[in-house]
Amino acid sequence: MEDLAYYNGKITRLSEMMVPFNDRSHFFGDGVYDASVARNGIIFKLEDHIERFFNSMALIDIQPDFTKDELRELLQDLCQKLKTGDLFVYFQVSRGTAVRNHSxxxxxxxxxxxYMIPWTGDFSGGHRLKLMTVPDHRFEFCHIKTLNLLPNVLASQSATAQGLDEVVYHREQRVTECAHSNISILTNGVFQTAPLDHWILPGIARKYLLLASQSLGFGISEKPFTIEEMLAADEIIVSSSGALCAPVSEIDGRAVGGRDSERLQQLQTKIYQDFFKETDID
Incomplete structure (x- = not known):
């Protein structure tokens, strides 16, 4: 089996899975999700992803009929069914199946x-991303990993149409995050990233970049920064589960970053070593 889909106990190929028409995710996007990558059948930072998943469910009043341990065991078992190398691992829960009603x-x-599909990650650290800035018009549930992603979809499509890699959201000049990533900066040896409030998702890669920066002796700061401060930063870093520490070379057509390659390399080495160590088979 090259890919896999699971729905309430049923397992098929992704193209064969059928979902009830009245699933509330269909009508309302009424659910939450999480995702990571797996190497050697080991899902990276699985505990952190499960913890965030359960927190997202609690924040929108979804009462799961499974425990964290049961979900962990299920994900690990499903990983073993695929022999295609590295995997992208996605899991979501909707509120349930019912005739359409807002309540x-x-x-x-x-x-x-x-669902699980083959994944090829680039952890060489050599590719620098090109971004564009857009006003952040999303609702105020950004700290919840909800299925409601239409603003993110439209912004991402706009970037893709222009040959760009990501967008940077801002609210009255304050940088929040990207469409499907967190964004941080390195300035004068300080790793700075936005605080955990309702404007950003508590990214797992963000968390470990902070820890890696601290262990390397960098300064760390969790306070807002502006577009101007971002553009003037020594390095700009986009982070997600699939791109743990991706540097940026261009924003809105302006060359940025590239002024602290030594610290950037240290940070990439640290975070990638953590990934390979955690997913190695003893």
Missing amino acids: YTQTIKPNLAI
Whole structure:
């Protein structure tokens, strides 16, 4: 099996999976998700992703009928069914299946969906990204990994149409995050990233970049920064589960970063070593 889909206990190929029409994710995007990558059948930072997944469910009042341990075991078992190398691992829960109604009953049973496909990551650190800035018009649930991603989709498509890699959201000049990544800066030896409030997702890679920076003796700061401060930074770093520490070379057609390659290299080496160590087979 080259890919895999799971829905409430049923396992098929991705192209063969059928989902009930009345799943509330269809009508309302009423659910949450999380995702990571796997190497050698080991899902990277799985505990962190499961913890965030359960936190997202709690924040929108979804009551799961499975435990963290049961989800962990299920994901690990599904990984073993694929022999295609590295994997992208996605899991989501919707509130459940019911006739379309904005309100819902407390007894509704959540629907758990998972898919896994081959993944090829580039952890060489050599490719620098090109970004564009856009006003952040998303709702105020950015700290929840919700299925409601239409603003992100439209912004990402606009960037793709212009041959760019990502967008940078801002609210009245304050940089928040990217469409599907966190964004941080290195300035004068200080790794700075936005605080964990309702404007950004608590990224797992963001968390470990902070820890890596601290262990390397860098200064660390969790406070907002502006577009102007970002453009003037020594290095600009985009981070996600699939791109742990990706540097930036251009924003809105302006050359940026590239002024602290030594610290950037140290940080990339540290974070990539962590990935390979955690996913190696003893």
